[in-house]
Amino acid sequence: MRAIDYALRHGWASLVRGKGSTVFAVLAIALASSVLGAVALVTFNADRVLARWWESAEFSVYLRDDATSEQRGMLETLLDQSNAVGGREYVSKDQALARFRREFAELASMTAELGGNPFPASLEVRLLDRADETGAGESLLRRVATLPGVADVRYDRVWLARVGQGLEALRRVGLALALLLGLAAAVTVASVVRLGMHARKDEIEIMELVGASAAFIRGPFIAEGLLQGGIGALASLVVVFAGYRIGVALWGMDLSLALDGMAPRFLPVSLGAALVAGGMLVGSLGGLIASRRVGS
Amino acid sequence: MIEAKNLSKLYDRSVYALRDLSLSVEKGEFVFLTGPSGAGKSTFLRLLLVKERASEGEILVNGHNLTTLSRSEVQEYRRGVGFVFQDFKLIPARTVFENVSFVSEVLGVAPSQQRRRAFQVLKWVGLQHRMNAYPRELSGGEQQRIAIARALMNDPPLVIADEPTGNLDPDLSLEIMNLLREVNAGGTTVLVATHDRELIRLVDRRSVTLDHGRIVEMS
Numbered sequence: 001m002r003a004i005d006y007a008l009r010h011g012w013a014s015l016v017r018g019k020g021s022t023v024f025a026v027l028a029i030a031l032a033s034s035v036l037g038a039v040a041l042v043t044f045n046a047d048r049v050l051a052r053w054w055e056s057a058e059f060s061v062y063l064r065d066d067a068t069s070e071q072r073g074m075l076e077t078l079l080d081q082s083n084a085v086g087g088r089e090y091v092s093k094d095q096a097l098a099r100f101r102r103e104f105a106e107l108a109s110m111t112a113e114l115g116g117n118p119f120p121a122s123l124e125v126r127l128l129d130r131a132d133e134t135g136a137g138e139s140l141l142r143r144v145a146t147l148p149g150v151a152d153v154r155y156d157r158v159w160l161a162r163v164g165q166g167l168e169a170l171r172r173v174g175l176a177l178a179l180l181l182g183l184a185a186a187v188t189v190a191s192v193v194r195l196g197m198h199a200r201k202d203e204i205e206i207m208e209l210v211g212a213s214a215a216f217i218r219g220p221f222i223a224e225g226l227l228q229g230g231i232g233a234l235a236s237l238v239v240v241f242a243g244y245r246i247g248v249a250l251w252g253m254d255l256s257l258a259l260d261g262m263a264p265r266f267l268p269v270s271l272g273a274a275l276v277a278g279g280m281l282v283g284s285l286g287g288l289i290a291s292r293r294v295g296s
Numbered sequence: 297m298i299e300a301k302n303l304s305k306l307y308d309r310s311v312y313a314l315r316d317l318s319l320s321v322e323k324g325e326f327v328f329l330t331g332p333s334g335a336g337k338s339t340f341l342r343l344l345l346v347k348e349r350a351s352e353g354e355i356l357v358n359g360h361n362l363t364t365l366s367r368s369e370v371q372e373y374r375r376g377v378g379f380v381f382q383d384f385k386l387i388p389a390r391t392v393f394e395n396v397s398f399v400s401e402v403l404g405v406a407p408s409q410q411r412r413r414a415f416q417v418l419k420w421v422g423l424q425h426r427m428n429a430y431p432r433e434l435s436g437g438e439q440q441r442i443a444i445a446r447a448l449m450n451d452p453p454l455v456i457a458d459e460p461t462g463n464l465d466p467d468l469s470l471e472i473m474n475l476l477r478e479v480n481a482g483g484t485t486v487l488v489a490t491h492d493r494e495l496i497r498l499v500d501r502r503s504v505t506l507d508h509g510r511i512v513e514m515s
Contacts, residue, residue, distance in 0.1 A: 200387075210375065210399045211370075212371070
């Protein structure tokens with residue numbers, strides 16, 4: 001505990017002493033953390049809307065208007081025998097029209113002008129959760145599409161999965177960019193800490209000569225990096241939060257529409273804490289690199 | 297206390313800083329190491345502080361074989377050696393008290409013990425009234441007394457001084473030597489490297505003269 005207390009006290013003192021150079025290190029970490037924070041904010045909100053869509057995703061089989069009752073029966077037998085299906089509901093043409101008029105009241109008058117019922121009858125299928133994991137959902141989709149009397153099949157989770165993959169790719173690009181910037185930040189921290197070490201070379205020599213352990217000698221430098229990283233990451237959270245507030249103030253309605261009616265949210269505490277911890281880790285790494293030869 | 301046997305230190309595989317040096321210093325002795333610049337005095341002290349390792353031979357201090365010590369054993373060994381340098385090596389940003397107590401602090405000694413011991417050694421060198429001053433506010437002689445106080449913080453059995461009076465005028469030099477003599481009177485072995493012949497004459501203790509890395513005279 002004394003070693004940690006010593007390291008933090010002297011790490012902080014060194015950080016204050018080297019204000020000018022410290023700013024560079026803090027800025028480098030803040031930049032890397034801001035990129036990661038911004039990507040995390042976007043993907044966090046996109047994940048929320050994706051999760052909602054995933055929950056309400058449908059597997060709908062649209063029937064041709066001339067589909068016979070035998071063809072419909074064959075389809076229903078196939079669905080009932082499938083181990084991917086948890087339940088099904090038949091929606092007739094009239095029910096589909098009524099549902100449209102109910103859900104899109106402002107467009108209801110248009111349907112009267114059409115002169116007939118343009119909506120097809122359909123079977124709305126509820127798939128079991130495991131159907132996505134085993135691929136049974138997609139396999140069923142392909143088989144159903146080839147059956148006679150079937151006009152079209154819509155399975156939302158197929159495209160939702162593609163959106164999810166796109167989001168994952170964005171997350172990886174953001175992470176790679178942040179890692180690259182994090183590496184540059186660690187090098188900046190190492191250079192700044194090394195400057196401080198040069199100014200304290202007599203102190204280091206004395207510590208070595210009195211028999212202080214390597215951990216005790218390196219501790220303040222690692223702590224200095226850790227504090228720079230923590231401050232930089234906290235600053236980035238402030239920047240990302242300010243960006244979020246400005247975004248909400250300027251494009252709140254558009255963002256809400258893009259999020260399927262959900263209000264955009266800032267990063268949860270756990271992600272914010274992870275960001276700060278990441279900054280501290282990068283900073284400590286810089287301090288460790290700078291002081292790796294000290295006391296050995 | 298110190299036993300050097302056939303000790304050699306080579307630089308660049310051909311330049312001998314020390315050559316086949318054998319020397320014995322008894323526990324509680326006060327010994328001067330003298331000779332011209334480049335004689336090997338500082339090299340010998342660097343070997344004693346394990347800042348460098350011998351190329352040949354061995355050197356034993358207080359039962360430790362310095363040629364074979366591991367990193368952790370070096371740390372342990374150094375805790376029993378006090379050191380004083382010509383340029384004092386005080387930390388400018390710390391007060392006198394902090395400069396002295398810092399030795400115990402980095403060794404993890406409890407704060408109350410640190411304070412007690414620091415005050416004790418500062419009082420011993422007669423500078424307890426300057427404990428809140430910074431090194432830049434002190435004279436050269438006072439700075440060296442602080443360096444001696446710092447060397448005594450761990451109550452080491454051996455104190456090594458490398459040209460401790462090199463930056464001081466003759467009066468202050470004698471004052472510092474008297475202080476080291478007092479340290480020695482308490483039972484601590486003291487080894488002082490100096491090229492000041494007059495000082496050696498005044499202090500009147502055993503001296504070992506080196507030249508070109510070899511012992512050329514013992515008196």
